[in-house]
Amino acid sequence: MRTQILQLDTSFSTDAIYEVNPSSTGVLLRVIELAKPLTKWFPLDDLKNETWPWDFGRIAVDDCRVCGFVAAAYQEWNRRLIVSHLYVDRPYRKRGIARSLIDSVAEYGLRRGAINLWLETSNLNVPGIRAYRRLGFELCGADATLYLGTPAASEQALFFARPLTP
Secondary structure (H helix, E strand, O other), X not given: OHHHHHXXXXXXXXXXXXXXXXXXXXXXXXXXXXXXXXXXXXXXXXXXXXXXXXXXXXXXXXXXXXXXXXXEEEEOOOOEEEEEEEEEOHHHOOOOXXXXXXXXXXXXXXXXXXXXXXXXXXXXXXXXXXXXXXXXXXXXXXXXXXOOOOXXXXXXXXXXEEXXXX
């Protein structure tokens, strides 16, 4: 199964990015159109390890083919379920698979006693951010330093949360 998950297309393409503007009352996002489209891939390196840094994982399958994957870890101290991976293979996007995967995470979170789902993404991931918002996530913060020292050093981290209710 791990091999099939690693074959998922974790990329996105966009013709816009979000400019992140912190203010005294929160964070404002402004769409900036790009002169040429941008494509980025997210690595699944932690799947190559013997132990995984999450306690919940679910795949979506279509005709014996893995077409989506979600992974999350429960943090007991603040009752937050952190979604570390949510990918749907490109040919299967916009079919409700991400919603189904997030619903399975939410059900798990409720069983564990979580009060919210939380995730992080880059300000470049406009398609993902739009999908997260459709899935009920709201912007709850930003960090201009999270990616420093990485190949994504010029990007800014955006954090999203979604309350869980029984």
